[in-house]
Amino acid sequence: MYHKVLKNNKKILSVAPMMDWTDRWCRSFHRILSQEALLYTEMVVADAILHGDRDRHLSIPVGQQPVALQLGGSDPVKLAEAAKIAADYGYDEINLNVGCPSDRVQSGIFGACLMKSPKLVAQCVDAMKQVVDMPVTVKCRLGVDDQDIEIALDALADACLDQGVDAIWVHARKAWLDGLSPKENRDIPPLDYDRVYRLKQRLGDVFIGINGGIGNLAEADTHLKHVDGVMMGRVAYHQPAVLCQVDHQIYGAPAMPEDLHGAVRKMYPIIEQHLEAGGRLHQITRHMIGLFHGAPGARRYRQILSTEAVKPNAGIEVVEAALAVMIAEQQRIHDKAELFVPA
Incomplete structure (x- = not known):
């Protein structure tokens, strides 16, 4: 290498x-x-x-x-x-x-x-x-x-x-x-x-x-x-x-739009396989807590993953709930911006 x-x-x-x-x-x-x-x-x-x-x-x-x-x-x-x-x-x-x-x-x-x-x-x-x-x-x-x-x-x-x-x-x-x-x-x-x-x-x-x-x-x-x-x-x-x-x-690959929501969902098959093998959700989601650092809604996203993923039988629905917060916040900001667009 x-x-x-x-x-x-x-x-x-x-x-x-x-x-x-x-x-x-x-x-x-x-x-x-x-x-x-x-x-x-x-x-x-x-x-x-x-x-x-x-x-x-x-x-x-x-x-x-x-x-x-x-x-x-x-x-x-x-x-x-x-x-x-x-x-x-x-x-x-x-x-x-x-x-x-x-x-x-x-x-x-x-x-x-x-x-x-x-x-x-x-x-x-x-x-x-x-x-x-x-x-x-x-x-x-x-x-x-x-x-x-x-x-x-x-x-x-x-x-x-x-x-x-x-x-x-x-x-x-x-x-x-x-x-x-x-x-x-x-x-x-x-x-x-x-x-x-x-x-x-x-x-x-x-x-x-x-x-x-x-x-x-x-x-x-x-x-x-x-x-x-x-x-x-x-x-x-x-x-x-x-x-x-x-x-x-760093590597010169074509620029791609950042898709953090998609990155989270790409983890779902890995999470499901881990849960089916007897693992716990937080063992994986603890590494994902900082993904939205600095973005509106990130605090609530972290809170959901930190408190809910550690519970017995926690599953993908916890991650979806955390992700929904970020999506809703993004939509709110978009809607607010549209209100100020000149006619």
Whole structure:
């Protein structure tokens, strides 16, 4: 994927891996909004694949690709085995998490703390490259704690490149493992986009992607003048309508009218299948709550999905009721505007 992108001088926009958020239902919704964006799974620990329910962790709904699997771990043997298993599920990329600062990750000696062990990260990359025929990438931070970000980021990148890593995605902040919570680590360490730009300038044809605090597609376009890929996180999740313009603005597809109501209804077959299998409505609709962010009626839409979808036996009628609020509000605004049209 990355070699082809570079060869064709194309760029990538992706939706970041986010724990407890980018599950299969979230990705299905995002794929309806954008046919081109690269979607990431939430991080899956290698041990969960080796010893847990593989289908639950790895199965990809039909039509959801391109999808990248983010793996967590620090044992090259386990990561290689997990990657090999995942390859049979149809992923387009294996990504190693070298950026998550959570306590759970630190206790397992992987995630952001691996910034301190670039040689081990490189061994993990090499082990996975040996067993899969797809891109193997790394997502990292600028550094951790008191590391010098000029030295730490270069050390990690160079070690991974020596083992053939296909791309490096950089969250443009340090992670403070001692003193900040995971939530604080997403906001408090200052962003340093220029450091990522310098990495790209130094490495030339190597694919470098940037992540962290990117709030809209105009900002994404600015970054893409300096790097090869942009990864959007919380904005894409909380305001998913931004993804409707990705195919046109980033990938050059023909402009299409935004149809958020239609996007909701395209989820109905997925919801019905999930409910028939014994699932709950809110497991899917929680990812759709922010779709109409900022639009008249959005508060009531969110309220209906938040309060009604969690109830036992809640079904499509709840989503229809929420959607009806938006349609009625849109009609009200249209009718009001017509009253002021000069004769």
